[in-house]
Amino acid sequence: MKDLLEKMKNGDIKSLAKLISYLENNPEDRFVDELPSKGAKVIGFTGSPGAGKSSLVNAVISELRKEGFKVGVIAIDPTSPFTGGAFLGDRIRMKSHFLDDSVFIRSMGSGSSLGGLNESIFDVIKLMDAFGFDYILIETVGAGQSEVDIVYVSDIVVLVLSPGTGDEIQFLKSGIMEIGDIYVINKSDLEGADYYKSRLESILSLSDIRKPIIKTVATTGKGVKELVFEIKQLLDKFQKNGEIKKRLERRIKKHAESILVRKIQKSMEEINETENLSKLINMVIDNICKNK
Amino acid sequence: MKDRIRVLIAKPGLDGHDRGAKVVAKALRDAGMEVIYTGLRQTPEQIVKTAIQEDVDLIGLSILSGAHMNICSKLLKLMKENGIENIPVFVGGIIPPDDAEELKKMGIKEVFGPGTPLSVIVEKIKQLFSEVGS
Incomplete structure (x- = not known):
C-alpha cells in the first residue's frame, strides 16, 4: 500500500488505478485524509440517460487537452440492485483519448447509493487531486429527477439536457433542474432545440441568479469551446465570491x-x-x- | 478483501459484429460482475491502457475476423511490456481448434467457441479469478 502511494505520487498510472480499487474495497482505511490537495477543479456532468453526457465529457476532454491540462475522468454507471453487477459503457464514447497519457478514465458502478454516485467517490476525488490532475470530470449515472448527489462533490455542476424531453412544467420541478450551474442543451442540431432553449430561458429567468444556457452538439464539438469558457468563468467567479470554499465545506x-x-x-x-x-x-x- | 470481479470486454480488429461480445457482457453483468465494455475496433494498445486504468481482473476478447493469432500475440507482448501479464486473458469467437491450442500455448487462458453455454463462461471466469487471487 505505502509502496503504491509512493509510486502514485511519482506519477505512476498503474498505482493510481490500483489505489482506486483499494479504496472501493476498503472504505474504512482513511489514508487519503493525509494526502495534500493540488487544487484540481471538479466538474460534475449529470442529466438523463442518453442526453449525451459521455459524448459531451469526451468533447470537453478534447478542449481541455488543447490547452495542455491533465484530465481525470470518473464515469459512473448503475450497479444492479438485484445482482450487484454493472455494465460500464461510458468509456466507449471516449475512445479518442485512450492513448493519451494525460487523460485517465475510470469507470465505476454506482454501488448501493441512491444519489447517482458511488460512495467511495469522495476518496477517489481526493486521490486523483493528489495525483495532480488539473481537472476532474465526473459523469453521473443517467439521472432521473432526484439524483442530486453530484452537487456534493463538484465545484460546478453541468446539467446536460436534450431537445424534446419536456416543457416548462418539467423545468419547474424540484430536484435535478435546480442543481445546474450551467445548462447545456446537447443534440442542439435536432429540431426544436431553439424552442426548448427559449422555454428553459423563460423558467430560469424567474430566479435571481443568471445561469448560462449553452447549445452543443457533442459529437461534432459544436459549442464545446463556449462551454469550457463558461466553466472557467464560473470557477473564477466562485473562487472570488467564496462559493468554492462553501461547496468544499458542504462536500466534507x-x-x-x-x-x-x-x-x-x-x-x-x-x-x-x-x-x-x-x-x-x-x-x-x-x-x-x-x-x- | 476484494469480492467484485472487474472484467474488460474488448473487441479488437476490424470486424463489426459485436453481438457476441454484448451477449457475454450481459451474462457477466447478470452474474454480479462489473463489465467494462469498450466497443468495436480496439487496438491492443488501447486495450492495454484501458486494462491498466480500469484495474481489471480479467480481459475478454471477442474476435471473429480471423486475425486472432496476430492480435493475441501482440496483446500479450504489450501486456508483458507494461507489467500486467498477470491478468488472465480469454478469447471468444470463431477460432479453429488448432489455433485455440496455439493460443493457449501462447498464454491465452481460455478459448470459448460458438455454442459455449453462458453458464460455462461465467463459471470459468470465476475460476480464473480465484486462481489469480486478489
Whole structure:
C-alpha cells in the first residue's frame, strides 16, 4: 500500500488505478485524509440517460487537452440492485483519448447509493487531486429527477439536457433542474432545440441568479469551446465570491455523513434487539461510541 | 478483501459484429460482475491502457475476423511490456481448434467457441479469478 502511494505520487498510472480499487474495497482505511490537495477543479456532468453526457465529457476532454491540462475522468454507471453487477459503457464514447497519457478514465458502478454516485467517490476525488490532475470530470449515472448527489462533490455542476424531453412544467420541478450551474442543451442540431432553449430561458429567468444556457452538439464539438469558457468563468467567479470554499465545506460534511451512515448500518447489523425501538437506537449509539 | 470481479470486454480488429461480445457482457453483468465494455475496433494498445486504468481482473476478447493469432500475440507482448501479464486473458469467437491450442500455448487462458453455454463462461471466469487471487 505505502509502496503504491509512493509510486502514485511519482506519477505512476498503474498505482493510481490500483489505489482506486483499494479504496472501493476498503472504505474504512482513511489514508487519503493525509494526502495534500493540488487544487484540481471538479466538474460534475449529470442529466438523463442518453442526453449525451459521455459524448459531451469526451468533447470537453478534447478542449481541455488543447490547452495542455491533465484530465481525470470518473464515469459512473448503475450497479444492479438485484445482482450487484454493472455494465460500464461510458468509456466507449471516449475512445479518442485512450492513448493519451494525460487523460485517465475510470469507470465505476454506482454501488448501493441512491444519489447517482458511488460512495467511495469522495476518496477517489481526493486521490486523483493528489495525483495532480488539473481537472476532474465526473459523469453521473443517467439521472432521473432526484439524483442530486453530484452537487456534493463538484465545484460546478453541468446539467446536460436534450431537445424534446419536456416543457416548462418539467423545468419547474424540484430536484435535478435546480442543481445546474450551467445548462447545456446537447443534440442542439435536432429540431426544436431553439424552442426548448427559449422555454428553459423563460423558467430560469424567474430566479435571481443568471445561469448560462449553452447549445452543443457533442459529437461534432459544436459549442464545446463556449462551454469550457463558461466553466472557467464560473470557477473564477466562485473562487472570488467564496462559493468554492462553501461547496468544499458542504462536500466534507456530506462525506462525513456517508461514513457515519455506514457505521450506523454496520452497528445495526450486529444488534439483535427488535422489540424496543428506543432501546435499539441507544444500543446503536453506544456501540458506535465504544468503537469510535 | 476484494469480492467484485472487474472484467474488460474488448473487441479488437476490424470486424463489426459485436453481438457476441454484448451477449457475454450481459451474462457477466447478470452474474454480479462489473463489465467494462469498450466497443468495436480496439487496438491492443488501447486495450492495454484501458486494462491498466480500469484495474481489471480479467480481459475478454471477442474476435471473429480471423486475425486472432496476430492480435493475441501482440496483446500479450504489450501486456508483458507494461507489467500486467498477470491478468488472465480469454478469447471468444470463431477460432479453429488448432489455433485455440496455439493460443493457449501462447498464454491465452481460455478459448470459448460458438455454442459455449453462458453458464460455462461465467463459471470459468470465476475460476480464473480465484486462481489469480486478489
